[in-house]
Amino acid sequence: WxxxxxxxxxxxxxxxxxxxxxxxxxxxxxxxxxxxxxxxxxxxxxxxxxxxxxxxxxxxxxxxxxxxxxxxxxxxxxxxxxxxxxxxxxxxxxxxxxxxxxxxxxxxxxxxxxxxxxxxxxxxxxxxxxxxxxxxxxxxxxxxxxxxESEASSxxxxxxxxxxxxxxxxxxxxxxxxxxxxxxxxxxxxxxxxxxxxxxxxxxxxxxxxxxxPMRDECDGQKADPPSAPSNWRKSGNNVNGGSVKATRVVRPDDNCRATPxxxxxxxxxxxxxxxxxxxxxxxxxxxxxxxxxxxxxxxxxxxxxxxxxxxxxxxxxxxxxxxxxxxxxxxxxxxxxxxERDAVTFATAALHQLRLNQFLDPDIFPAPHFSLAxxxxxxxxxxxxxxxxxxxSGLHIGVLPATPLSLPDEQLDQFHPAMPTVRIPAFAELVSWRIAKVKDAVSKEESRLQTGRQSQFHSEEVLERYKRLDSVTVIPLGTAAYEPTAFLPSTLVCIPGYGSILLDAGEGTMGQLVRQFGVTGVWNVLRDLKCIFVSNAGAAYSHGVAAVLAKRQQLDPPATKPIYLVGDPLLHISIRDVHQIENLGLDDPSGNGTIPVISNALHFSDSDFLNLRCRDYKTVYSSWAARVPLCEALGLLSFQTVHLPPQHNCYGVVLRHKDGWSVVYALHTPTIHNLAVVGRNATLLIYGATVDDIEQGTTPNTPITEAVDLGEKMKAKYVLLTHFAATTVESQLVIPVGKSKPTVCFAFDHAKLRIGDMWKMNLYHPVIRQIYKHDVYSSARARET
CATH class of the missing domain: 3.60.15.10 (Ribonuclease Z/Hydroxyacylglutathione hydrolase-like)
Structure with missing residues (x-):
């Protein structure tokens, strides 16, 4: 034991x-x-x-x-x-x-x-x-x-x-x-x-x-071998298990066991x-x-x-x-x-990868995770x-029966915490130093060219300021499966300067990922500024972290002064109401600043779909319809439109259009892209998610990557951010179409901090990142614990 x-x-x-x-x-x-x-x-x-x-x-x-x-x-x-x-x-x-x-x-x-x-x-x-x-x-x-209570249960x-x-x-x-x-x-x-x-x-x-x-005492070998007992009696296990063996005399369990209680x-x-x-x-x-x-x-x-x-x-x-x-x-x-207790990083190997990118490549795009050993x-x-x-x-081990000394985890297996605050891996640095220097030089030259272009392009301070606000919109993929096959489940935070943020999906562990991203103090500000959670799919991978985020938000002191809108399928709202009876998730908050449920269909781009709601709670149906205006005002949006994504019945994408002129489209992989391409036309950013299953079932040339690029091209998107990919998939399927009419395509990474104005950098960083993971000197540790 x-x-x-x-x-x-x-x-x-x-x-x-x-x-x-x-x-x-x-x-x-x-x-x-x-x-x-x-x-x-x-x-x-x-x-x-x-x-x-x-x-x-x-x-x-x-x-x-x-x-x-x-x-x-x-x-x-x-x-x-x-x-x-x-x-x-x-x-x-x-x-x-x-x-x-x-x-x-x-x-x-x-x-x-x-x-x-x-x-x-x-x-x-x-x-x-x-x-x-x-x-x-x-x-x-x-x-x-x-x-x-529902009428049936009251x-x-x-x-x-x-x-x-x-x-x-x-x-x-x-x-x-x-x-x-x-x-x-x-x-x-x-x-x-x-x-x-x-x-x-x-x-x-x-x-x-x-x-x-209850356990029997240890067997005494000398007593266990009476001269006349059958030679194979031990193999049967009969005597040890409480039975008797008949030879010249009967051998009972007590005869061959030590008397020590x-x-x-x-x-x-x-x-x-x-x-x-x-x-x-x-x-x-x-x-x-x-x-x-x-x-x-x-x-x-x-x-x-x-x-x-x-x-x-x-x-x-x-x-x-x-x-x-x-x-x-x-x-x-x-x-x-x-x-x-100290707040050590639980998944140290994944954090170490993040730290390498922070130290070697770009500290702004790849921030180091927050933790404390004090x-x-x-x-x-x-x-x-x-x-x-x-x-x-984590890792503490006690031998209960038989009793053995308590043992602490082997610190030699922890490569993340000793590496802080600075990574020192000379062999690793030499291996990719030439690639790092090359890409940093390319990024620097491109930044100078873009800066010169902006100064000649924008002739008024008002237009320039508007462009700066667009560039400052930040996308943080808290959970992906990009490159490294981690188990950080899907969750993407979009931060809008001056308005707050929206969370696109929230898989299990999203709350913990937010804390690692922003720290103990910073996460309270994020929860206070969080205006909306959009859940694309009622499946656990996309929704199981919602309750933890809402429960944590209820602990704000002082309480939030604005509500948070939860947009999702009717089944999601039923589940959230069920959990709310066990833990306070802010529903029915008398202050009006708690959680406001909004059904996805009520925000559908086609008003006719509003009549096709799978929900008998008509109060929630019409309150969802009425929430359109305050929801858009909370985030500074002109419109918040959902799009059904076949073949799944309860899966939706979302199109966000901001009054500053930019737009973001978020959708999971879908074979039917016409409506999404029409509603999301001229999008600034398309965030497109495809699961590993989608890729394994994909056939050339219609892989999810090419489909995403095709969708981005049809809607004339400027950037396409691919998420939900695994390392092996990216290695084998990494063929990104390039052309004048093609959008800029980049891959999402766990905890990356991507300003829309910096999306282009990811294409340049990509070869170096792949090299870092390919030649990981700690590959054996990654295999043990991701």
């Missing part, structure tokens, strides 16, 4: 802990980006038997759907355990999460503000027994945010509502393949409202006590969001006969380790320090607290902590 920290508590990940017993894995908490980290750490992270969430929040379960979509990583049957509301949270994923090769069983831990003296068993197999501990805040009055009792949610989960993971048409009308309705006694900021948490299954081994996972939860935690461990035997200086169990997930102010609380010291002296205490507070300043206390770090 081993315990491994998959991810620590950083700005782009939450604490995730994995148990490994034999070839079976058990995962505690799966925040955003945890699935990527878990899969990339090792190819051996397979056969996951159960997930345990300590809170039903995005921070603790935002990456759950990502792993549940990977049947190759799961057991045939998977249990998902968590606090009340877990079934609701799982059912909210029904439009993008489904599978027929894995049986998923959702278990909500029983919850009672007054703990029962007997523990609640929530999971058991041949390896582990896991008990839950309900932890509640001292003041648990109030109600969770309620997004409203009259349901709590048990009927729970049955509805369970039925939805059964439809998501059917025992046999099911046709889409057989899902039924209720599948597309909003889930019944939760009837929670807890305010969203004071929700209940669940701690877990994992106890090893073996105490069950225990690992405890605690989640204490604030000091108000401490009395409930202590009360649970005091009243329960089982837990009191574990929380003891002379326990009847071997307590290997306790993982402490501590909110602000918990770790300094004298009551909590006393509670920690109640466990045996040799227990490992692994502490996760944002106040005391914690806000020092753990050493807290007196009275157990001597065995350590901070949680």
């Amino acid at each position: 081993t315990a491994t920290v998959v991810t620590g508590n950083s700005l782009d990940t939450g604490p995730t802990i994995s148990f490994g017993i034999g070839d079976t894995k058990y995962v505690f908490n799966v925040g955003e980006n945890a699935s990527r980290a878990l899969i990339n750490k090792s190819a051996n992270w397979t056969n996951i038997r159960a997930f345990f969430l300590t809170q039903t929040t995005i921070g603790r379960g935002g990456g759950l759907s990502g792993l549940l979509r990977r049947p190759d990583r799961l057991s045939a049957a998977v249990d998902v355990v968590g606090p009340p509301g877990l079934a609701h949270y799982m059912a909210s994923m029904r439009f993008h999460l489904h599978g027929d090769s894995t049986r998923v069983n959702v278990i909500e831990a029983s919850f009672d503000p007054e703990p029962e003296p007997y523990p609640t068993l929530v999971f058991q197999d041949t390896n582990l027994s896991v008990y839950s501990v309900a932890i509640t805040p001292g003041d648990h009055a109030g109600n969770s945010p309620n997004a409203g 009259a349901l009792s709590p048990s009927q509502a729970q049955e509805w949610r369970t039925n939805m989960i059964d439809l998501m993971f059917p025992a046999e393949q099911r046709q889409q048409s057989s899902l039924g009308h209720s599948f597309y309705q909003q889930l019944p409202a939760l009837h929670s006694k807890h305010a969203s900021g004071l929700r209940p948490a669940v701690a877990y006590v994992a106890i090893s299954s 073996v105490n069950p081994t225990v690992v405890v996972i605690l989640d204490v969001p604030s000091p108000s939860y401490i009395p409930s935690l202590i009360n649970s461990f005091t009243r329960s006969p089982l837990y009191s035997k574990i929380w003891s200086r002379t326990p009847e169990y071997t307590v290997s380790s306790v993982f402490h997930l501590c909110g602000e102010g918990v770790l300094e609380d004298e009551r909590y320090i006393e509670f920690m010291n109640g466990f045996p002296a040799d227990t490992h205490h692994v502490i996760s607290s944002s106040e005391y 914690p806000e507070k020092e753990l050493a300043n807290i007196s009275g902590l157990p001597a065995t206390s350590v901070l949680m770090e």
Whole structure:
């Protein structure tokens, strides 16, 4: 039995802990980006038997759907355990999460503000027994945010509502393949409202006590070989497994095993969001006969380790320090607290690539990711902590059974943090130095030529100022698959000087990518200035990060003074309203500055399509129509038009036309480009996304690259920015048509900061970037962790 920290508590990940017993894995908490980290750490992270969430929040379960979509990583049957509301949270994923090769069983831990003296068993197999501990805040009055109830669900009792949610989960993971048409009308309705006694900021948490299954003592070889026993009796395993072997006499299990008793081994996972939860935690461990035997200086169990997930102010609380010291002296205490942990970059290899481009090529276009190795507070300043206390770090490993010393991650494998603030790789620099010098010289000459041309072209200050505003519009691809096959999912931020920004799609991890791009302080300004999120597709790859961004925006202090518009398919809005019942996403904000839902069809370029809405919520339909004007005013736009992208039914592109004269078109790969070319005519920039699947299915000469160039040419776009490509694809398909009538084509890179006025540079940088990745001296590290 081993315990491994998959991810620590950083700005782009939450604490995730994995148990490994034999070839079976058990995962505690799966925040955003945890699935990527878990899969990339090792190819051996397979056969996951159960997930345990300590809170039903995005921070603790935002990456759950990502792993549940990977049947190759799961057991045939998977249990998902968590606090009340877990079934609701799982059912909210029904439009993008489904599978027929894995049986998923959702278990909500029983919850009672007054703990029962007997523990609640929530999971058991041949390896582990896991008990839950309900932890509640001292003041648990109030109600969770309620997004409203549909007519069908308003009259349901709590048990009927729970049955509805369970039925939805059964439809998501059917025992046999099911046709889409057989899902039924209720599948597309909003889930019944939760009837929670807890305010969203004071929700209940669940701690877990994992106890090893009873084990037999070690076999004594001398006692195990009676003279008259059959020679092959050991191979059968009958005696060791509890059976008997008959020879001249009967050989019983007790005859060949050592008499030393073996105490069950225990690992405890605690989640204490604030000091108000401490009395409930202590009360649970005091009243329960089982837990009191574990929380003891002379326990009847071997307590290997306790993982402490501590909110602000918990770790300094004298009551909590006393509670920690109640466990045996040799227990490992692994502490996760944002106040005391360093904020290291989680995906160091991807960050190292970004750093190389920053140092060697262009620091403006390729900014270095934000991080901090200096914690806000020092753990050493807290007196009275157990001597065995350590901070949680990604890669930390504990041998639980048999017990082995705690081991920290190998710093030699981290090439990013030691490389800051300056990269020093002489061999690497010499390899491409001649290309770098050549391209920098070409960029410098082109900048001088353009500057001279502008001075002769613009005769008035007003026209020149308008052109400068166009050049300053910045496109930041937060997530792509360009060149390096990273798992940063699609998300593109377009920043409009003087007006704010719009986010085009938001895959899982978008919030963390924003923090890495702008830093802890800067990201609050970005959230305050974010006026719109446009979601092209209700699929998880494009929409699963929306809730995390909206939830973070609700934490602005002072609150936002302007609303944010969420534009997407009706299914997206149903899902967001479902999640809003668990975590405040700003819907129905009485101030009017929260989240305003807008249905994509209501902004369609053809008003006739407005009548073809797949939505029965007519209030949302007409409020979406009415939102056209304030949405455009918020971003300084003349128009905000959506375009349906066949063959997918719920996929849309968008055309943004600004009053300064520029326009941006954003669309995923589509074989039908006529409407998009007409509506986006004379676009300044076309951002065109094609997935790896699109490229693999493409046939020459109609690859997605040539299709994108053809689309840009037909709409007379000035620039085409290609995104969603993988490294192997770019190497094999890198044939960009060039001609006088062709647009300037460039590739997007994760976290690149591209001013429209600098798009032309990417064509010159491209050969150097390809050379850097092709001759990566750390290719072996990249293969282990992207």
